[in-house]
Amino acid sequence: MILTDNLLTSFIKTRSDTEEICAPLEIEDYVIQPIVDVSPPKWHLGHTTWFFEEFILSKYVANYKRFHPEYAYVFNSYYESVGKRVVRTDRGNLSRPTVSEVYEYRDYVTSHLQAFLEENSNEKIQDIVEIGIHHEKQHQELLITDIKYILGNNPLLPKYNETFTENPTSDQVSQYINIEEGIYEIGYKGHDFCYDNELGVHKVFLQEYNICNTLISNKEYLEFVEDNGYKNSLLWHAEAWDWINSYGIKVPLYWHNIEGRYHQYTLRGLKDLDLNAPVTHISYYEAFAFSQWKGERLPTEFEWEVAQQYFQWGLRWEWTESAYSPYPGYKKAIGALGEYNGKFMVNQKVLRGGSVATPQNHTRPTYRNFFHPYLRWQFTGLRLVKDT
Amino acid sequence: MILTDNLLTSFIKTRSDTEEICAPLEIEDYVIQPIVDVSPPKWHLGHTTWFFEEFILSKYVANYKRFHPEYAYVFNSYYESVGKRVVRTDRGNLSRPTVSEVYEYRDYVTSHLQAFLEENSNEKIQDIVEIGIHHEKQHQELLITDIKYILGNNPLLPKYNETFTENPTSDQVSQYINIEEGIYEIGYKGHDFCYDNELGVHKVFLQEYNICNTLISNKEYLEFVEDNGYKNSLLWHAEAWDWINSYGIKVPLYWHNIEGRYHQYTLRGLKDLDLNAPVTHISYYEAFAFSQWKGERLPTEFEWEVAQQYFQWGLRWEWTESAYSPYPGYKKAIGALGEYNGKFMVNQKVLRGGSVATPQNHTRPTYRNFFHPYLRWQFTGLRLVKDT
Amino acid sequence: MILTDNLLTSFIKTRSDTEEICAPLEIEDYVIQPIVDVSPPKWHLGHTTWFFEEFILSKYVANYKRFHPEYAYVFNSYYESVGKRVVRTDRGNLSRPTVSEVYEYRDYVTSHLQAFLEENSNEKIQDIVEIGIHHEKQHQELLITDIKYILGNNPLLPKYNETFTENPTSDQVSQYINIEEGIYEIGYKGHDFCYDNELGVHKVFLQEYNICNTLISNKEYLEFVEDNGYKNSLLWHAEAWDWINSYGIKVPLYWHNIEGRYHQYTLRGLKDLDLNAPVTHISYYEAFAFSQWKGERLPTEFEWEVAQQYFQWGLRWEWTESAYSPYPGYKKAIGALGEYNGKFMVNQKVLRGGSVATPQNHTRPTYRNFFHPYLRWQFTGLRLVKDT
Amino acid sequence: MILTDNLLTSFIKTRSDTEEICAPLEIEDYVIQPIVDVSPPKWHLGHTTWFFEEFILSKYVANYKRFHPEYAYVFNSYYESVGKRVVRTDRGNLSRPTVSEVYEYRDYVTSHLQAFLEENSNEKIQDIVEIGIHHEKQHQELLITDIKYILGNNPLLPKYNETFTENPTSDQVSQYINIEEGIYEIGYKGHDFCYDNELGVHKVFLQEYNICNTLISNKEYLEFVEDNGYKNSLLWHAEAWDWINSYGIKVPLYWHNIEGRYHQYTLRGLKDLDLNAPVTHISYYEAFAFSQWKGERLPTEFEWEVAQQYFQWGLRWEWTESAYSPYPGYKKAIGALGEYNGKFMVNQKVLRGGSVATPQNHTRPTYRNFFHPYLRWQFTGLRLVKDT
Numbered sequence A, B, C, D: 001m002i003l004t005d006n007l008l009t010s011f012i013k014t015r016s017d018t019e020e021i022c023a024p025l026e027i028e029d030y031v032i033q034p035i036v037d038v039s040p041p042k043w044h045l046g047h048t049t050w051f052f053e054e055f056i057l058s059k060y061v062a063n064y065k066r067f068h069p070e071y072a073y074v075f076n077s078y079y080e081s082v083g084k085r086v087v088r089t090d091r092g093n094l095s096r097p098t099v100s101e102v103y104e105y106r107d108y109v110t111s112h113l114q115a116f117l118e119e120n121s122n123e124k125i126q127d128i129v130e131i132g133i134h135h136e137k138q139h140q141e142l143l144i145t146d147i148k149y150i151l152g153n154n155p156l157l158p159k160y161n162e163t164f165t166e167n168p169t170s171d172q173v174s175q176y177i178n179i180e181e182g183i184y185e186i187g188y189k190g191h192d193f194c195y196d197n198e199l200g201v202h203k204v205f206l207q208e209y210n211i212c213n214t215l216i217s218n219k220e221y222l223e224f225v226e227d228n229g230y231k232n233s234l235l236w237h238a239e240a241w242d243w244i245n246s247y248g249i250k251v252p253l254y255w256h257n258i259e260g261r262y263h264q265y266t267l268r269g270l271k272d273l274d275l276n277a278p279v280t281h282i283s284y285y286e287a288f289a290f291s292q293w294k295g296e297r298l299p300t301e302f303e304w305e306v307a308q309q310y311f312q313w314g315l316r317w318e319w320t321e322s323a324y325s326p327y328p329g330y331k332k333a334i335g336a337l338g339e340y341n342g343k344f345m346v347n348q349k350v351l352r353g354g355s356v357a358t359p360q361n362h363t364r365p366t367y368r369n370f371f372h373p374y375l376r377w378q379f380t381g382l383r384l385v386k387d388t
Helices: A003-020 A041-062 A070-075 A088-093 A099-119 A121-151 A220-228 A238-245 A284-294 A301-310 A338-344 B003-022 B039-060 B072-073 B088-095 B099-119 B125-152 B218-226 B239-248 B284-294 B301-310 B336-342 C003-020 C042-061 C072-075 C088-093 C099-119 C121-151 C218-226 C238-249 C284-294 C301-310 C335-341 D005-022 D041-060 D071-075 D089-095 D099-119 D124-154 D218-226 D238-247 D284-294 D301-310 D336-342
Strands: A176-179 A182-186 A202-206 A211-212 A255-258 A261-266 A268-273 A318-325 A348-354 A370-371 B178-179 B182-186 B201-207 B208-211 B253-258 B261-266 B267-274 B316-322 B351-352 B369-371 C177-178 C182-188 C203-207 C210-213 C255-258 C263-267 C268-270 C317-323 C349-353 C369-371 D176-179 D182-186 D200-208 D209-212 D255-257 D261-266 D267-272 D317-323 D350-351 D370-371
Touching: A003 A099, A003 A121, A003 A338, A041 A070, A041 A099, A041 A220, A088 B088, A121 C203, A176 A301, A182 A301, A202 A301, A211 A301, A211 A370, A220 A284, A255 B125, A261 D099, A268 C210, A284 A318, A301 A318, A301 A348, A348 C268, A370 D267, B003 B039, B003 B099, B003 B125, B039 B099, B039 B125, B099 B125, B182 B301, B182 D176, B208 D089, B218 B284, B239 B284, B261 D350, B284 B316, B284 C317, B301 B351, B351 D089, C003 C099, C003 C121, C042 C072, C042 C099, C099 C284, C177 C301, C177 D261, C182 C301, C210 C301, C218 C284, C238 C284, C284 C317, C301 C317, C301 C349, D005 D041, D005 D099, D005 D124, D041 D099, D041 D124, D099 D124, D182 D301, D200 D301, D209 D301, D218 D284, D238 D284, D284 D370, D301 D317, D301 D350
Parallel strands: none
Antiparallel strands: A176 A211, A182 A202, A202 D200, A255 A261, A261 A268, A318 A348, A348 A370, B178 B208, B182 B201, B201 C203, B253 B261, B261 B267, B316 B351, B351 B369, C177 C210, C182 C203, C255 C263, C263 C268, C317 C349, C349 C369, D176 D209, D182 D200, D255 D261, D261 D267, D317 D350, D350 D370
């Protein structure tokens, strides 16, 4: 449990970090939703604010007056038990509340919560504030990837920020790390915050395996593209093959073939493809097909968790072979707050690690991220495993 | 032909009128496209500007430098022969160019065109400018109806403008005007501007008919609703019956039943249903079903044109029974400018009259408006005819 | 009014003709529905039978016992006021009743109706029987075109019947017939059967025009294809352009380009394209685009009706420029029987003439056929008009 | 490896069993495809035959003449590397080849293969024949469930076979079996046939658990229905909640509420709901929601495999919590035969056990069946697990 002072500091910093992410945006950028998975930035701003209003201020502050009676409806997402929600595909059809009103809403809730926390500090409330902080950090990462999608699919290809480093250089030499067969412990054992899906420390038996200490690079992935990897049905899952053919997928998202040379749209604008950088914006389907082409495979999430202390990670969310399922003994938390993790435990793949868009202190070796296997707008990548 | 001075004045006024329509908007309102038929206001601002740049400045002004090389792509609409266009459903996914950049684009083109027209005045160019002015006036009406849709489908139901009068009062007493059978002339005979689809003056033979001098009111339409008009399949076309059932249509667009009483969203905000005002925001399907319920019928566009001198019109676009087809001898104009009218002459219905959103001087007795029979976001209404 | 004896003869012959059309089929061919517009042959057999059971036997025959209580549900089509119907797209999912049961149903109803008619002959019943006969003749034509679709879209391209003549030869020389401007009478004036949509004889004023005495041939249409007619957007309606591009339409239905030479699937099997035969299986969109390419136009249905006595017709249903609308004074018949014609009077085009699949005595100069503009599975064709 | 004599006997019996399953069908029942997952019976008959023709006769029999050159195209399914396939949704649009021709095709291939096997017996060929036999047994089960769907969705609800026992009675008393934590071996260790996805014997570590020795009954499931289980969003996965609401799912497939009492369509026709029988025709989503309502959970496939020797199984395919993934060391077989299992290893759930429709000797404790979580037309059911 974070002490109250730290919690307050953390709360205020998180709120301000979110707004800093949006600082380079034009008002127009806050409003649109080009695909269903990408939410308008102003919705993220409002939704993270609504969380604190809904689960703390409106419940624990006597006579608290909501900023606006309709905002709970506008900024709710998947919390079915709290009330009717704005259908997700409609988020991009709402020009009001304006961006400026959303920022007023943020200030109102931030200052009310700050005042409340300065006077009140029971553990239950601290727990919810902490969840709210982590919830907002998740949305910070989504803000960055959603902004990238909004700008990167505009025909003018505007830049977001000249200083955002997507493709850090690395001088690591690739090699495979051998992990012995045996029983290993999985799950979060610490005393700080973690999500409920990481709890339930339990043993797993792993066979011997060899895991690469580096991510697959653009250079390696380009070889796959140029070896007609996207045209060989034997490398792909059946549904993946339908997917690449229906959507005409031939390269990772944001790659552009301009007069025979590959470029990539980055948050700094359109650039030459950086061959040394880890490949990114690929689906699980593509990660899997690449691994087949290499004659290797993706790690399971358990293999990843056990081996991660032997390699660097954090540049890309790494697709694993593991489906997102409950750990032994997993119980959903009671009530609306508990709706979140459990209800997505079907048809999604676990990603491990973290990315250049992940906020500081918002990932850890046991963190379980998850997405549908066809999604590519996150900073996703892959690492390979060889059996002995 | 308008003299050059008048043309210039008219050009400048039209450009400024368009911007005045948008004055009450927030920046966010300019960006979204809630349904495919409603374009973002900033797209209208850019598209009407692109017209002048594409068809005059870039063709007739030596060394004209386009404001931005990509704008022709972004702001083109259906002019297939000019270049690839932004797919219509994607207009609402473009946060850039910003509203402010679009206004700069407008100023740039307006001032270049003004300078050019002050020095050049051949008839061909005047013709195109005149088309451009009328094109922009059409978009002024669309701006108003699109803004109404954008605000009227927002859960906060914001007001556009307290002074916009949608529902003027009238003290006319309803009565039927008898028109004798005989040969009548149809089509535009004047010397001012008209669209090519009104040309080709020709004779039609009309049977005797009786046409009402007033539009159907909300009061009359409410009787139809309350008599279960929306539940009686015999009143509806087969495809209309599918349509109302698929979309759950039970009342005109913008009607809200709040605790048993009908309200209507107007550009002044949510109001009690004004029973004396002419009904509006109905589809052709609904207008037809209403006429069946009354045991009467809609006029053809020819009956309307012949009879219109005997009654007042201009508050609502009036659905007619006529499909939108070419007049005898109709020829599409050559080239891209000619693409517009002819290519829509299938599966649409003609509307006659004009509405509270129609710019001054932008309609006339021979004007042929047209929309798909299921559309409701225009200020549409109806007038009945009885056979003798 | 047909005398009772003739009516009985006609009834029995119609019933037997329908079955003769199906004689070459395999049982499997009776069952499937490859597209929504094509019904399974066994459905046609049952539906035409249901008509007589529903509107005569069950109403006028004391103690009549329906053949099967569920068949009214299975074989109803668009008669909304009679009961719930099998959703049209589900017709091809019904393996039962079997073909043999449907033929038993036919025999049962035919013999009951025959017995009833031999004893009863009031005019009202005769009227309904006559409608039922004509209704069944309409389905005879649909049977032929639906069978062609079922076989012609099977990869084995089976033959239907070696003796069916789709492409009769003609030695007519093409020439244009001039029709003077003036007032003409339109609509059915005789005393035999006609549909309600042909009634309401009325005057129309026609401008002078010149109409070709022959249909457009495959040879002429092939020139259009080879002149890139399907690639020139200026020739097409906007929605037609979307249609040909969405569905990859490049030639008429049933044309196959095999190693550079065009063939056509006919009811006799796959054959070389018969250049002298009138083109067929084209949509209105294609007929219109062809006319634009020729610099001519399609006739209106009134022009066709007035001119038809001067040329031969009956090989192809001829697309006209006219939308399907009610004639002056048109009233839908009361009750379920009246549902048919009026409820389709929107978004369809009138076709005039008749085709090689039309039963004898089932068309006439005033007959108004109608289909959606994108449909091609009927034996459709076109004839051109030139203005003076 | 089966000896040649046994293999031949087994081959002939399998071929004849398949045909016996179809014996009660009318020809019409062989043809239709009411939903994409259900194939027409005649397609199953042809496809299982094509397998032997494609992978043995055409490869190993000198001068073998295929029965028909187009059948490889018509009866191929997912074997992408063999040639273009009939798009799955089009299978129900093919009236030809006829059922009788398909039976001729079966006889032709069966007798050619029999003759060939009597003379040739190398191990490689025996392996493929064995795969073909198992492949055909899989389709025997699909035939039964597809026939049930075809008949059970027909408004006449015809019976398939009075003697088919879907709901055997059992006198077992429910109790939970405790399994200790520890390392267990998973995967097929025998020497008979198994699929590649069962291979790779490996260790897993299981926590202690308690598994019920009986399946959930209709009685227990009805309590869930009547306790509004389908209306409580907290019990459902997010995508499951969307699914039940989009499709209006309120009970298992084939349940009918007739005047307040539940019935179930069975292969013997419509019957009262058998409360003692194990519930069937539920999706994974429903199995999971039921388990949540009970406060218990589904077993993983490993828990099931370890515990199965302690209880009876084989009446229902039992949904497990496990996603369908490769076992450690899994390698797809090379070539077209190897396409099958691996390419479905994403977004599917493993089912264990077997059902009343599973052919004899076609399941075993290590058998891994798999389906998408929304599918219900198989004889699916569930068994619960409690943690200690």
